[in-house]
Amino acid sequence: MCSMPNxxxxxxxxxxxxxASVEQRDDPRLQGKPVIVGGSVVLAASYEAKAFGVRSAMGGGEARRLCPRAIVVPPRFEAYTEASRAVFDVFHDTTPLxxxxxxxxxxxDVGGLRRVSGPPEVIAERLRAAVKERVRLPITVGVARTKYLAKVASRQGKPDGLLVVPPTPEGERAFLHPLPVEAIWGVGPVTSAKLHGRGFHTVGEVALLRPDALVALLGKWAGHHIHDLTNLRDPRRVVGKRRGSIGSQSAFRWSRRSWDDVDRTAVAIVDRVTRRMRGADRVGRTVVLRLRFDDFTRATRSHTLAEATAHTATILATARALLAEARPLLERDGLTCLGLSVANLDDGRAVQLALPFGRGSSGALDQALDDVRERFGSKAIGRAVMLGRRDHAAMPMLPD
Ligand SMILES: [Mg+2]
Structure with missing residues (x-):
């Protein structure tokens, strides 16, 4: 058995x-109401509808019988894709893995980030706050030593919660073993019926079974798999995948925004994006600006640079040019979301080697800022334009 981190x-x-949460976010009339997304089949139900027994994948007729007051709305997959991208941007802001x-x-996986970002539960709470602030959606986070326990913890912590499983065998058993057998990953209706038929109702009861007894009951693969999971063995690692673009965005409240607000937000987003690019040793050529308005219209502007870069000032200048181009759109009310991503990514180290010169002086500034933030946290330094904000008031002045 491999050793477990403490x-x-x-x-x-x-x-x-x-x-359902995206629908409630985008239409204030749906907030606090039972909402069903779908039609003939329930694709999602708000917690207000779930309270009546409505579940995903249920037939629409059955759902309406259970909850006649439910408001049924058709799905808007484009909005979900966009929200998903925004949430994954927050994930990638949190950790490279x-x-x-x-x-x-x-x-x-946030192991190894303690010195930079704090203990895992603090990172998890910050992630939840960032999703709430930037994407305005509720998210639940489970924290544990293994993927399986983290997954079970997030399900137990719903909705809008944070649940940390104590990192000891005793703590893990106390959390997992009282749960019903349906909490075991891979146990569907067929397997759970078999287990109930033999009188096993909790994870702890299944954990006491010998592997050969489980194999006889459920087959070789499922038997071993369930024996391992119920006995807290899950060696699978978090496998990070490289993305084709790196981006970030900020949601706005419904109120009117000044041009300065928009610019300040763009500066903060560019800062996040380029810092993450440098952290991942990536450079990119195409800067994409995304705007969303409260009538659900969207606009995209992009520009491709001659050379790939992760240089903050270059990306920011490009973003500002794109914003200026979109200014007629921005002058009207109702901007709800500003997003920016850099695509056409390359490996930064390869590009650096290919260039005849090293980092320029402004590249050196970016690196210095990244180093200070790594040592003292991301709020330690902001660029000069951020000084107007109260939470950055104590920051030293730096060239923009
Ligand atoms: Mg979910």
Whole structure:
């Protein structure tokens, strides 16, 4: 048996009733109401509808019988895709090791970030706050030493919660073993009926079975798999995948925004994006600006540079040019979201070697800022334009 870390460093982050939450976010009339997304089949149900027994994948007729007051809305997959991208941007802002599982959930490994970002539970709470602030969606995070326990923890912590499984065998058993057998990963209706038929109702009861007894009951693969999981063995690591673009965005409240607000937000986003690019040793050529308005219209502007870069001032100048181009759109009310990403990514180290010169003086400034933030936290330094904000008031002045 491999040794286990004495810290819970795996996060499972899962948006709550994802499609239904996006609908409630985008239409104030749906907030606090039972909402069903779908038609003939329920694709998602808000927690208000779930309280009546409505579940995903249920037939629409049955759902309406259970909850006649439910408001049924058709799905808007484009909005969900965009929200998903925004949430994954927050994940990638949190740690380089992100393994997406579906459109609305991922595993994150935050081991090794303690010195930079704090203990895992603090990182998890900050992630939840960032998703709430930047994407305005509720998300639940489970924190544990293994993927399986983190996944179970996020399910137990729903909705809008944080649940940390203590990183000891005793703590893990106390959390997992009282749960019903349905909490075992891979146990569907057929397997759970078999287990109930033999009188096993909790995970702890199944954990006491010998492997050969489980294999006789459930087959070789499932038997061993379930024996391992119920006995806290899950050696699988979080496998990060490289992305084709790196981006970030900020959601706005419904109120009117001044041009300065928009610019300040763009500066903060560019700062996040380029810092993450440099942290991942990546450079990119195409800067993409995304705007969303409260009538659900969207606009995209992009520009491709001659050379790939992760240089903050270059990306910011490009972003400002794109913003200026979109200014007629921005002058009207109702900007709800500003996003920026850099695509056409390359490996930064390879590019640096290929260039005849090293980092320029402004590249050196970026590096110096990254170093200070790594040592003292990301709030330690802001660029000059951020000084107007109260939470940055104590920051030293730096060239923009
Ligand atoms: Mg979910």
């Amino acid at each position: 810290e819970s460093t795996i996060l499972h982050a899962d948006l709550d009733s994802f499609f 992100v393994e997406g599982i579906s459109i609305d959930e991922a595993f994150l």
